[in-house]
Amino acid sequence: MGELKLNDKVVVRVVDVTRRYFMGKVEVNALRGINLLVARGEFLSIMGPSGCGKSTLMHILGCLDRPTSGHVHLDEVDVDELDDNSLAEIRNKKVGFVFQTFNLLPKLNAIENVELPLIYAGIGFDNRRKKAAELLKVVGLKERMFHKPSELSGGQSQRVAIARALANDPSIILADEPTGNLDSKSGDEIINLFQELNKRGITLIIVTHDQEIADHSKRIVRLRDGLVVSDESMK
Amino acid sequence: MISFVDPLKIAFSSIMANKIRSLLTTMGVIIGVAAVITLVSMGEGAKTYILNQVGNWGVGANSITIHPGKEDGSIPELTLTYGDTLALRQKVNNLQYLMPEFVGRGVLIYGKKDYKPAYTMGVSSDYPFAYKQKAISGRFFSKTDEESRKHVVVIGRTIANKLFGSYSPVGERIKVNGVGFTIIGVLEEKGVLLSYDMDDMALIPSTLSEPVLGVNKIWEMFLTLERDDQVPQAIVDVKKTLIARHGREDFHIHTQQGLIDIVNNILNALTGIVSAIAAISLLVGGIGIMNIMLVAVTERTREIGVRKAIGAKRRDIFLQFVCESVLITMTGALTGILLGTLAAWAIMFALKMEAVIAWRAAEMACLVAFLVGTFFGVYPAMRAAKLDPVEALRYEV
Numbered sequence: 001m002g003e004l005k006l007n008d009k010v011v012v013r014v015v016d017v018t019r020r021y022f023m024g025k026v027e028v029n030a031l032r033g034i035n036l037l038v039a040r041g042e043f044l045s046i047m048g049p050s051g052c053g054k055s056t057l058m059h060i061l062g063c064l065d066r067p068t069s070g071h072v073h074l075d076e077v078d079v080d081e082l083d084d085n086s087l088a089e090i091r092n093k094k095v096g097f098v099f100q101t102f103n104l105l106p107k108l109n110a111i112e113n114v115e116l117p118l119i120y121a122g123i124g125f126d127n128r129r130k131k132a133a134e135l136l137k138v139v140g141l142k143e144r145m146f147h148k149p150s151e152l153s154g155g156q157s158q159r160v161a162i163a164r165a166l167a168n169d170p171s172i173i174l175a176d177e178p179t180g181n182l183d184s185k186s187g188d189e190i191i192n193l194f195q196e197l198n199k200r201g202i203t204l205i206i207v208t209h210d211q212e213i214a215d216h217s218k219r220i221v222r223l224r225d226g227l228v229v230s231d232e233s234m235k
Numbered sequence: 236m237i238s239f240v241d242p243l244k245i246a247f248s249s250i251m252a253n254k255i256r257s258l259l260t261t262m263g264v265i266i267g268v269a270a271v272i273t274l275v276s277m278g279e280g281a282k283t284y285i286l287n288q289v290g291n292w293g294v295g296a297n298s299i300t301i302h303p304g305k306e307d308g309s310i311p312e313l314t315l316t317y318g319d320t321l322a323l324r325q326k327v328n329n330l331q332y333l334m335p336e337f338v339g340r341g342v343l344i345y346g347k348k349d350y351k352p353a354y355t356m357g358v359s360s361d362y363p364f365a366y367k368q369k370a371i372s373g374r375f376f377s378k379t380d381e382e383s384r385k386h387v388v389v390i391g392r393t394i395a396n397k398l399f400g401s402y403s404p405v406g407e408r409i410k411v412n413g414v415g416f417t418i419i420g421v422l423e424e425k426g427v428l429l430s431y432d433m434d435d436m437a438l439i440p441s442t443l444s445e446p447v448l449g450v451n452k453i454w455e456m457f458l459t460l461e462r463d464d465q466v467p468q469a470i471v472d473v474k475k476t477l478i479a480r481h482g483r484e485d486f487h488i489h490t491q492q493g494l495i496d497i498v499n500n501i502l503n504a505l506t507g508i509v510s511a512i513a514a515i516s517l518l519v520g521g522i523g524i525m526n527i528m529l530v531a532v533t534e535r536t537r538e539i540g541v542r543k544a545i546g547a548k549r550r551d552i553f554l555q556f557v558c559e560s561v562l563i564t565m566t567g568a569l570t571g572i573l574l575g576t577l578a579a580w581a582i583m584f585a586l587k588m589e590a591v592i593a594w595r596a597a598e599m600a601c602l603v604a605f606l607v608g609t610f611f612g613v614y615p616a617m618r619a620a621k622l623d624p625v626e627a628l629r630y631e632v
Contacts, residue, residue, distance in 0.1 A: 116542070
């Protein structure tokens with residue numbers, strides 16, 4: 001615990017987090033005592049074989065799930081104490097999710113998808129449309145604002161999803177295998193975009209089992225059987 | 236605080252994305268509402284028609300009619316006489332007009348033409364006021380004419396056309412049952428009331444009923460009072476006077492309010508039955524909507540997961556699905572109102588009556604549809620709102 005100190009640069013603090021759940025009648029110890037500090041502006045990869053608990057950790061970091069024991073602080077908010085509504089608000093304001101399967105709403109066009117988090121933040125139409133348009137420009141989709149997901153390539157869809165994740169200027173972006181469904185060229189473009197966003201000061205946490213992608217990040221945390229087994233900073 | 240605008244927009248786009256299914260879902264509501272609106276519009280139209288027709292004939296709530304005999308549908312024994320009319324004129328308080336009808340058969344002869352009107356009646360000089368039917372050319376006979384038994388006759392438009400064509404009959408002499416009369420007026424047209432031609436009528440002074448028509452008993456007597464609220468007292472006066480003269484109650488009295496009440500009762504009963512059928516239809520429609528909303532929640536589990544992941548609260552998801560259910564139901568109700576009104580209008584047009592837009596029924600339909608949509612939307616919406624975001628995101632269609 002000695003190295004874990006709360007200071008103003010820390011954006012994620014995970015202390016002794018465990019997560020147990022039942023799959024049918026089998027008890028699964030997905031996380032068995034995770035400690036993790038993430039500073040503002042980091043670009044972190046969480047790696048590990050499937051079943052190591054990295055998705056569970058991501059759900060907990062993203063306030064979609066609660067730990068069985070332990071504490072999670074997100075941007076200096078102790079999220080253990082929060083009820084469902086407050087967690088929804090944290091997800092809305094402080095977390096941006098990027099999923100492997102993009103998870104865009106198929107019936108909405110690109111700009112409407114980006115606007116969704118702004119709707120739930122209670123932002124009026126004019127402001128949210130302006131913000132969403134800016135973000136689509138940032139991710140290089142200025143020309144495709146009114147296309148439906150079915151009219152976009154995988155790489156383009158993922159960029160819409162990243163714009164959506166950025167909508168409320170979150171404290172962290174959580175990406176779960178963001179290149180898993182993309183060809184290598186599109187995957188590289190997404191990684192480049194992440195690096196660019198990180199240069200602008202955005203904190204990124206990527207869950208992946210692809211070493212090549214992890215190599216682009218600044219720090220790699222490896223999990224095995226629900227525990228952190230290595231935590232190395234890249235040059 | 237999220238407003239209702241965004242959930243409504245979201246719900247609207249979901250409905251538009253599934254147009255056919257939304258239409259089928261709300262079909263029960265459309266049909267139920269359309270049926271009620273059609274029948275209520277027609278009923279209201281029929282009521283207005285009947286009351287207009289009756290009102291046209293001059294009868295209002297300030298009038299009563301006295302019929303001879305018992306009110307049991309049997310052919311009455313005619314008991315009312317001219318003497319009774321004189322007595323009633325003296326004894327009934329606040330009497331405005333009194334109009335006996337001595338109904339007989341007459342043959343009118345003009346030159347070589349003869350004609351049998353549907354009605355040849357002896358009436359009092361109150362006729363034009365009591366029945367609000369003036370003589371449009373010439374004049375009606377006066378009280379003096381009546382009392383002095385002047386041989387004058389007023390004819391309806393149908394007779395005038397039959398015997399005189401386009402010439403004015405006023406001043407012409409005709410024979411009524413062989414007795415010489417002078418035509419002094421032609422009545423304003425009344426048209427057809429419940430399939431009777433009200434213009435096929437010749438009227439002579441009541442005092443001549445017996446010598447000319449051979450009728451000395453009254454078929455029906457019509458009284459009006461100065462005000463509606465004098466009717467109950469008038470009934471008492473009439474009963475007292477006639478029983479004193481006849482020694483028994485060999486007559487019966489109708490008030491116009493009674494007729495209006497009967498029409499209203501029939502239509503209200505009809506509306507009640509229709510409403511009950513509509514309620515069942517809306518209930519079935521509501522269950523259909525709940526069913527389809529449950530399917531929608533399952534189908535859109537992933538969408539719900541995504542919405543929750545990016546910050547939708549339970550309330551947001553709940554509102555989205557309730558709004559969708561209410562919107563579908565309300566759209567169905569409005570479509571039903573439109574279709575029902577059009578159908579009623581078309582049917583009434585074919586029947587040559589005027590449809591009345593059933594505003595009250597339409598308001599009720601909207602209100603009930605809103606309640607049905609809300610009620611049957613709540614359970615699916617609660618299911619959606621309660622979904623666990625992690626499981627919802629994992630859900631594969």
